């Protein structure tokens with residue numbers, strides 16, 4: 131049986147014709163670059179570039195895409211930025227006319243709370259966008275003849291633990307348990323993981339001229355992430371960072387989950403470090419495409435106790451929102467990260483106490499003192 135000789139997309143066809151034209155610059159592409167994680171990643175690339183250039187080595191161009199124009203602080207960290215939709219082929223075409231993409235960090239997504247208000251839009255962005263980027267990566271791989279390395283941030287939202295009793299009994303869950311999420315965002319994350327696996331290993335299975343592994347797909351299931359520099363919006367793990375930032379600003383905060391709500395968390399620098407380490411790991415050492423990681427997993431009440439150690443005046447109350455609480459209840463209270471530890475040397479930098487005393491509090495105090 132024969133399939134069509136080419137992926138059959140305009141993007142693929144024009145990528146091939148471009149390769150015969152003017153030379154393009156090797157590039158790392160970051161989508162959703164204006165978000166919390168995007169900024170951290172752009173900073174890490176800028177630091178890496180400075181190190182490499184000092185050693186007389188080259189570093190690829192860093193190209194950012196975000197729905198909105200990037201702030202100057204972000205733009206200064208990349209070689210080129212594009213404002214627009216990752217589902218817009220014309221935008222991707224413009225980017226590809228100048229850059230040959232060898233690595234992609236696909237961060238653009240609608241988070242879990244926001245996605246429940248507009249599930250179909252969330253699917254279009256979270257799954258449609260991922261599919262478009264995978265397709266672009268496969269076309270680029272065909273053009274330059276080597277696999278494109280692709281990072282996809284998955285989430286504990288990929289899990290759907292059926293009820294609280296099961297959550298408490300399960301403890302730390304492995305990558306393969308409870309994969310029936312209760313949210314559109316979670317369903318989108320599972321789809322992204324599966325699409326990545328397909329493009330990496332089985333893309334165009336029946337085509338005579340197929341490239342066996344056009345994409346080197348790597349993914350981390352992140353817990354809730356806490357940054358000292360930014361307050362997230364649209365997520366359900368946001369109660370942790372919101373509680374801390376409100377206390378540091380001296381503002382009251384009504385926490386939308388019960389005191390006993392428990393999920394895993396980590397700090398933003400640990401998340402950025404983990405992405406960089408996973409993406410630098412030799413392919414032979416990776417036994418899976420998707421890895422759990424976590425640093426600490428306090429209940430909301432334990433998190434508040436830590437906040438009050440530094441901000442004793444914190445005016446925090448608990449006013450659970452039943453719907454958002456039900457999402458947190460469907461996420462595991464801990465993740466088994468043994469595979470990440472064994473395959474690419476993942477280890478958390480902080481526990482709850484040191485995350486507060488060594489990173490969050492000093493930096494947040496400095497931020498709000500400005």
Ligand code: AKB
Nearest residue numbers: 241242285365366367
């Ligand atoms: C969210 O709450 O939606 C995100 C996540 C856990 O992926 N922070």
